Each structure stands twice: as structure tokens, then as C-alpha cells.
Amino acid sequence: MSKIAVLLPKEYMLEQARKVIQEKNADINILKVIKTSDSVYEARKAMEQGAGIIVARGVQAAYIREYTNIPVAEIILTGQEIALMVAAAKKIIPEKKHPQIALIGFESMFSDTSYFDELFGITLKTYFMKSMEQAAEKVELAIAEGADVLLGGDTVNSLASQRNFPSCFINSTEESIRSALAMAEHMALSAETEKTYAAQFETVLDNANNGIFEIDEKRKITIINRTVEELLKKSAEKVKGEALESFFPELDIKYVNDVLEGRRDMFTTSTYLAGIPMMITVAPVQYEEKICGAIISCYRYISAQKSSTDELHSHYLKGYVAKARFSDMRITGKEMEYCVELSRMYALSKSPVLIRGEGGTEKEFLAQCIHNNSSYKTGPFVTINCSGMSEQMQMDRIFGNPASEDIGIQKGGLAVGDLGTVLIAEIEKLTPVCQYRLYRAIRYEDLIQNDLERSQTLDNRIIATTSVDLGQLVKEGRFREDLYYLLNGLVVEIPPLRKRKEDIRSIVEECRTKFSRRYAKFPKISEDAMEALMEFPWPGNELQLETFCERMLLTTLKKTIAGDFVHFLLNELYPQTESEQEDGKTVIYQHPEAAELQTLLEKYRGNRSAVAKEMGISTTTLWRRMKKYGIINRYDLLERRQSAEKDVFK
Known part of the structure; x- marks a missing residue:
């Protein structure tokens, strides 16, 4: 003790x-x-x-x-001890029938004196100090407020003596x-108990196979175990007080905050610690119904392989490498946030993942992120696109053909991707025979190269992508039911860009930065131009938007890109617009009035007065209708462009 x-x-x-x-x-x-x-x-x-x-x-x-x-x-002076002091003070000034007594000192020195006035026929006023420097101030204040006698320690009595003012020393008894x-x-007993618990806790921490962090409510690290010390190559003392995110740069801190603030009971995800892929679980530390921190448990994946430096170099040379990571993804809305959270969790599993999304969404990008957060990270990342291939080509490229002269085709993608990830893009294009063999390969980890011969047992992770409803293909008899259910467990759907308005703004800004540097042109984008971009449905998603931004930034002649220029390019590149019907189907069409306006503007070479006259409307009404349908007079723009070019070459 x-x-x-x-x-x-x-x-x-x-x-x-x-x-x-x-x-x-x-x-x-x-x-x-x-x-x-x-x-x-x-x-x-x-x-x-x-x-x-x-x-x-x-x-x-x-x-x-x-x-x-x-x-x-x-x-701490007891009530009885303070009462004895009050009695001694009253004797100092016997002439006062109802004296005012000032009690001066630190608040922690005294017990409750609430009823002393009533019990002893006095006015007891307390003057509590926060530091000794306030002693003279409190003495002066007590005297100014009419005190007849002061009660306090050595300093108070010394100050009172300097002023020839009555005072009494605070005496203790055996009771206090x-x-x-x-x-x-x-x-002492509590400290001993705490030391025992701390020693037990430290023993548990240091003998745990997983890494453990303890953080406070501000995400500052308070404890790490020996496993984490070895991973970080830093002692617990050097890490203590550091922010959690400084060791988990790819961890979305929002979810940790959700745990600390009680919005989540716990949180599990995949991330990196010291460059090693980890599964982590964040759970709150609760005391008297208040969350005062969290425990982060880190589980190192049992790696599918330990690749040598030569093997890793070989993967890079052959192009079997996934470059994208979750930290590279644009996450600005709830839909994409949920998509990424699911994908991080799926990375923890070895089961196949199905990524659904419209054309132009970053399905392969997301597949690379999943691979790089999984136990297969150090293995190859092999991509096979089923589109446009005959059945034999699919068989060769996925399952291999020993008769081929190409070493890659001899083994096939599944064998090349052993101990890694194999991405099968547009899986809906897979032929029935290949569907069956893929089902066998995933279900039984068994590679069939031909009807009589089997090669090695597989240990890889399959990720498939599609832009169609595989369930509907099953109903139509065009996709195997067993393969569908095998793939349909870990499903993640990338929401289309039209449902992620804020992502559009983010992508446009990224493109502006990238293409401005490439072409040495640095235009700004006005808010009305940004609104026009955010309102467009972008059926081609990120791919379509990025190519449009390059065209827009490359061809603009102004320092600020305005909404009319955006509308002009949209109408020029994508003259049709989209409308979603009640049955959920998307119909491509152009409004008849918009088509008529464009035809007449072409007929009269942009002369608005002639167009308005033929339509029987005023030029103001014509302008309003053009604005309504996003139609810009391309002849006006051409004139402005020619004028700008003349100014440039003067």
C-alpha cells in the first residue's frame, strides 16, 4: 500500500x-x-x-x-471546530451582541456553515480564495463590508495584525x-487496487495477439499494447497523446466520432496500420452512462501469401496491380458514404463480391480499393472483361488453355490470380459453360481447364461487376441460379452520378485543376455554370462528366465559364434529354418545342427576330423559351469566339 x-x-x-x-x-x-x-x-x-x-x-x-x-x-475543519472558532471570535469582541464574522481561506478547508447565523446569533460571511495571492484582497473586502473579526490562517492573521484588526487563528482538533x-x-487502498487492475490490464494487453489502442473522448491515444509498439516501432510513451488519425490516415474518423458520441454501439472496418491491412473494431468505454473514450482492436489479416520482393516486382511488370485505395475515393454524400462503408467491410471477407453500377461508374476503381484493403493485397490483381469474347476466348482467358503459346493464357486468369484477386467485369456476358466452371471455381476452389484435367486448388478472391439486373437474367434463363446466389451475398451498388449532386461539384473542381495545369488555362466556373452541370443527368456518370469537363475547359475563351456556355456544349454534345416514367423506365427524347427552336435558329442562322416572327412571338418570349430548354444561339457564341480570337491576335 x-x-x-x-x-x-x-x-x-x-x-x-x-x-x-x-x-x-x-x-x-x-x-x-x-x-x-x-x-x-x-x-x-x-x-x-x-x-x-x-x-x-x-x-x-x-x-x-x-x-x-x-x-x-x-x-477539513469540521462543523464543531468552526463553531469553537466562532465562540473564540465572539470573546474577542464581547461588546457586539450580533457580530459579523469573516471566514477567510480556501473553500476546501471548511465544512458546511449554512445554519451558523441562526445557531450562534451572528452574521458569518465566507471569503474563499483560489490562490494565496488573493489573501490581502479578501481581507480588505471583508473589512470594507463591515466585518468585526476575521477567522483565518497564518497569512490572514498576519495581514489583520498589520491593520490592527481583530482576528482569530483557525485551529484544528483531533476530529479533522x-x-x-x-x-x-x-x-492509498484505491491507488493500490488501481495499480493491481492496471497491472492485470497491461498483462492482458501485452499478451493479446491483436493490437489494442485506447483513446479518450478527443481521439487522443492513452494506451497501446506491445503488439502495437512492435508494429509502429515506437514506445507507448512516444505515442501517448497523439491523435488516432495520425496512425490511421485512411480511417474515416467520422465513424469513430459516431462511437464516441453514442450514435453507434460499435464500428468495424478495414484499413491500414503501418502499411499493413487490418480489420479494426471500435467500441466505446462507458463510465456511469457517459462515454469517456474507446478501445480500438486491430486484427492483422492472415495473409494469403508472403510475396517476395521479386514476386511483387513481377506483378508490377505484368500489370497485375491495383493502384486505387479508399482514400482516393470521392465521398461527399450519404449514398456514396454507405457504398464505401459496405465495401470496406466486404474487404474483410474472402467471399466473392458483386459490384453493380451503371456504365461510367467507377466499378473497377472500387474493386481495386477492396483488393488493397484485403488479405490478398500483396497478391496479383487480374482483370478479365467478358464483353465481346467468344465462349472459347472466355474459357482460355479465365480458366486457361495448356495448348496456348501465351504463358498467361496457358494458366488462365484464375490461376494467374491465385493468392490474389480476380476481377471479372461485365459478368452478365459470361456464357453458360463458363458460368458453370466459374461457379465450381468459387464454390469448391477447384480449377477445371478441360473436361478431363484439373489443375491446382485455388486460393483467390473473385470480384464481379455488372450494370444489369442479374436476378432478371436468372428469370429469363440467361444466368445460372446457383452462381447468382453465390455472388448475390456481398453486393454493393454504386449510386449513379445524378443521385450524387455534390459529387458532381467535386469532380468538376478536380477536373478544373487537372486540365488547367495540362493546358495552361485557368478559367473559373461560375455558380450558374455549376448549377447547370449539377442538373444534367449524366447517363455516362463519372466518365461522361470528366470528358465533358476536358472539352469545356479546353475550348473556353473566357476567364469565367458561364452557364450559357455549359448549355451550349451540352446541347451540342448531348442533344437529347432524359425523362423517367412512372414504371421506372428511362426514355430518351427531345422536347418538340426545343427541337423546333433549334431548327429555326439554324434556318435563320441565329437571327432571333426572324425566328420570333415565324413563330408569332416576341423576341423576349423567344429568349425565355430558349433559356427554359437550355438552348443557346450557337451563332451568338461563334461571333463572340471570333471577336475574342481577333482580340488575341491583334
């Missing part, structure tokens, strides 16, 4: 303390009277001599608590010392 030192301000208290110590048979390491000016020095000296807790009073206790880190059990010693013993 921690040793206790008793440091007292007065000699008379020493005898009281000895009597209490003898009664309690307490194990006291140091018992002495000290000067207030020496309190910090004496406390440090006691610590050097093995004291773990100090019993002290008043200003001495305050100084020790402020300038050392040793726990202090403070001697007895209470302080009991508190010190309780603190």
Missing part, C-alpha cells in the same frame, strides 16, 4: 496527529511540522522517501497540489485529523 506522509502547519497539531495515529495504529511514513514556504520542497522530499499520499491543510495543501503530482488528503487520515488510507 502507498505510504502516507503527514505535514502540518502547527506544533499543537503534531500532538493531535500522534494521538490519532496511535489510536488507529496507522502506518505513517513521515510526520512533521513544516513552514508554508517549504511546503513544496517538503512534499517532494517525502515523495523521494517513498510517500505516495500527503496529508496537509490549507495553503500548504494548495501549494503541494499545484506544484507536485502527489495526491493530497486535505484536513482523524477524518483526513481515514481519507488518506482510503486513497
